[in-house]
Amino acid sequence: MLTETSIEGQPINREIWLEQCVEHIKRLREEGIPMLGLIWWPLLDQIDWDGALLHRVGKVHEVGLFNLKRTHDGTLERKSTPLIKLFKQYVDGGEEAVGSLGEISYPSPEATDEQLPPIGDWMQPALVTDQAVLAQLTTQIGTNLKNLSAGKTAGNGNGKGNGNTAAAALNLANLLQAPVKGRLADPAPGLGAELSAAATEQIEKYTEGPNTASAPASTSATARSERRDTDRYGIVVFSHLRWGFVWQRPQQFLSRFAKKHPILFIEEPFFDLKEGQPPDIQYHRVMPNVTVMCPHLAPSWNRHPDLIGKLREWSHQAIEHMNEDSDGIFDRPLLWYYSPMDSAWSLGHFDNRGIVYDCMDELSQFTGAPKQLVAMEARLMENADIVFTGGFELGEKKRKQHDNVHTFGCGVEFEHFNKCAEAGTMIPPDIDFMARPILGWFGVVDERVDYAMVGEMARTKPEWSFAMVGPVVKVDPNLLPHSPNLFWMGGRDYQQLPAYVAAFDICMMPFAMNASTQYINPTKGLEYMATGKPIISTPVKDVVRQWSDIVHIVRNGDEFVGCADHVLKHRDHARLNKGLELARNSSWENTVKNMQNLIKEAISKPERRSNRKITPLTEAELSYQYQHTQGS
Numbered sequence: 082m083l084t085e086t087s088i089e090g091q092p093i094n095r096e097i098w099l100e101q102c103v104e105h106i107k108r109l110r111e112e113g114i115p116m117l118g119l120i121w122w123p124l125l126d127q128i129d130w131d132g133a134l135l136h137r138v139g140k141v142h143e144v145g146l147f148n149l150k151r152t153h154d155g156t157l158e159r160k161s162t163p164l165i166k167l168f169k170q171y172v173d174g175g176e177e178a179v180g181s182l183g184e185i186s187y188p189s190p191e192a193t194d195e196q197l198p199p200i201g202d203w204m205q206p207a208l209v210t211d212q213a214v215l216a217q218l219t220t221q222i223g224t225n226l227k228n229l230s231a232g233k234t235a236g237n238g239n240g241k242g243n244g245n246t247a248a249a250a251l252n253l254a255n256l257l258q259a260p261v262k263g264r265l266a267d268p269a270p271g272l273g274a275e276l277s278a279a280a281t282e283q284i285e286k287y288t289e290g291p292n293t294a295s296a297p298a299s300t301s302a303t304a305r306s307e308r309r310d311t312d313r314y315g316i317v318v319f320s321h322l323r324w325g326f327v328w329q330r331p332q333q334f335l336s337r338f339a340k341k342h343p344i345l346f347i348e349e350p351f352f353d354l355k356e357g358q359p360p361d362i363q364y365h366r367v368m369p370n371v372t373v374m375c376p377h378l379a380p381s382w383n384r385h386p387d388l389i390g391k392l393r394e395w396s397h398q399a400i401e402h403m404n405e406d407s408d409g410i411f412d413r414p415l416l417w418y419y420s421p422m423d424s425a426w427s428l429g430h431f432d433n434r435g436i437v438y439d440c441m442d443e444l445s446q447f448t449g450a451p452k453q454l455v456a457m458e459a460r461l462m463e464n465a466d467i468v469f470t471g472g473f474e475l476g477e478k479k480r481k482q483h484d485n486v487h488t489f490g491c492g493v494e495f496e497h498f499n500k501c502a503e504a505g506t507m508i509p510p511d512i513d514f515m516a517r518p519i520l521g522w523f524g525v526v527d528e529r530v531d532y533a534m535v536g537e538m539a540r541t542k543p544e545w546s547f548a549m550v551g552p553v554v555k556v557d558p559n560l561l562p563h564s565p566n567l568f569w570m571g572g573r574d575y576q577q578l579p580a581y582v583a584a585f586d587i588c589m590m591p592f593a594m595n596a597s598t599q600y601i602n603p604t605k606g607l608e609y610m611a612t613g614k615p616i617i618s619t620p621v622k623d624v625v626r627q628w629s630d631i632v633h634i635v636r637n638g639d640e641f642v643g644c645a646d647h648v649l650k651h652r653d654h655a656r657l658n659k660g661l662e663l664a665r666n667s668s669w670e671n672t673v674k675n676m677q678n679l680i681k682e683a684i685s686k687p688e689r690r691s692n693r694k695i696t697p698l699t700e701a702e703l704s705y706q707y708q709h710t711q712g713s
Contacts, residue, residue: 351377618634
């Protein structure tokens with residue numbers, strides 16, 4: 082059995098931790114280690130867990146399958162977490178996630194410590210077909226797992242545990258419900274168990290002599306190698322968007338890919354060191370299975386002729402660093418691009434099992450886009466095995482350039498954003514003081530936002546409040562309009578957004594109708610829908626195409642104000658409920674599952690594009706000046 086204490090943090094981090102535990106169990110079973118279950122601790126969040134329970138300050142640590150939420154009267158109420166669904170899937174799925182146990186490796190007779198036998202000396206399994214022994218094993222395992230499933234444990238509630246252990250009977254009893262030929266019988270399914278006389282007799286019968294077991298060569302190593310080619314591999318991501326900037330499409334996708342694949346996320350360099358300081362290559366473990374690599378350099382490196390070579394060198398070192406503890410899973414990683422400009426110096430220089438281009442925006446139409454971007458994107462698409470786009474309009478355009486383009490727009494963490502409808506959600510004081518009604522926005526404020534229109538609306542309706550939650554980028558803050566009722570609040574953490582939206586009466590999408598919004602498919606659309614709040618938007622093509630029966634569409638500031646006035650007086654419950662239902666059925670998990678299947682299909686083809694020889698660009702073809710890619 083594997084017993085583990087949950088990590089603390091966001092649900093996605095804990096889901097990755099749980100899936101990694103199950104994956105480790107699967108790999109051990111492939112090696113013949115009779116892993117028969119997983120026990121999760123604890124069932125409920127813990128109070129004052131960080132002080133060995135020696136002080137009482139009432140801090141809730143989110144580590145349980147059920148969260149404890151403090152209500153207005155101070156009592157703690159149990160709330161289900163998304164982990165419960167995943168945990169139950171594993172419990173009900175039996176061998177589906179952990180694989181069958183086709184052979185068992187036993188400790189060598191030289192191991193004197195029954196509890197900790199030397200792994201390197203384990204014997205290879207021999208075959209046992211004694212049905213009596215198998216029946217005995219089946220009965221014992223079945224009884225143990227039934228007790229675990231019913232929550233029965235041998236603990237008495239004393240000591241560190243509090244008796245609320247959740248036992249995950251990853252129902253391996255099914256493994257032995259029918260007679261199985263070639264199964265090695267272990268009367269007590271643990272690593273320290275002694276073999277029964279019947280099992281010992283069978284072992285000696287099928288080996289050259291006592292204690293020297295042999296068996297047909299295992300094919301598990303071959304199976305693992307084949308599966309790694311298409312299922313278990315590392316992913317190297319080249320991104321113009323920084324992991325810690327705004328939690329959006331790359332983070333939503335990759336945090337879920339990280340449940341199955343370790344991620345190396347390579348950011349564009351910072352030119353922020355003093356002249357004369359050596360380059361500083363930093364690694365940050367930002368969540369389980371995701372490592373960010375970012376070079377910090379002096380400004381003079383921006384035009385240094387050695388920069389391109391150094392970027393490759395540092396990236397190779399980062400891949401080797403990731404390979405040290407990953408059993409060679411980064412030997413031939415999947416290359417994943419968000420920035421076509423990074424493909425200029427990297428394509429053709431890294432061994433890979435496939436190339437993905439996730440085109441989330443038409444970056445060439447953003448303010449400050451490098452002039453080489455269009456040519457670099459064309460070269461990237463020529464060598465990519467599969468292209469994803471963030472919107473339908475964008476997908477139609479890219480299909481003219483590539484034969485394997487798939488549109489995956491928005492997803493949403495429904496439970497997260499629906500928190501704003503819960504009675505216990507506390508509205509932050511920096512928005513709660515505003516006069517009602519509040520028309521709100523969250524997201525990056527850049528050239529895609531019609532901030533002039535927002536300013537005009539604020540002047541038109543001085544009795545209303547306009548709350549703009551999000552960082553201001555690529556726009557001079559001095560050019561933003563200002564009114565006593567217009568609040569530019571700056572960025573807020575993703576985890577805090579539902580609390581801010583709880584104060585909104587209307588969710589705004591006041592996009593400017595310009596080149597930068599021609600192909601956008603705003604993620605915030607479904608996020609707004611999950612809150613159950615009315616939404617008003619300007620006529621962005623993908624918004625009109627997908628959600629015109631849910632989102633109110635307006636063309637200018639006057640129509641925006643008129644629509645908002647109507648919505649505040651007449652709540653359209655049918656429209657709101659339709660939005661809630663759409664958001665509930667639009668999970669990021671389903672999107673990622675579909676993407677994984679498409680990637681597997683694309684990189685399994687011998688004639689895949691990335692399998693051809695990719696001719697690297699020469700140093701003469703590369704600019705010595707590093708140009709950042711402008712993005713969302």
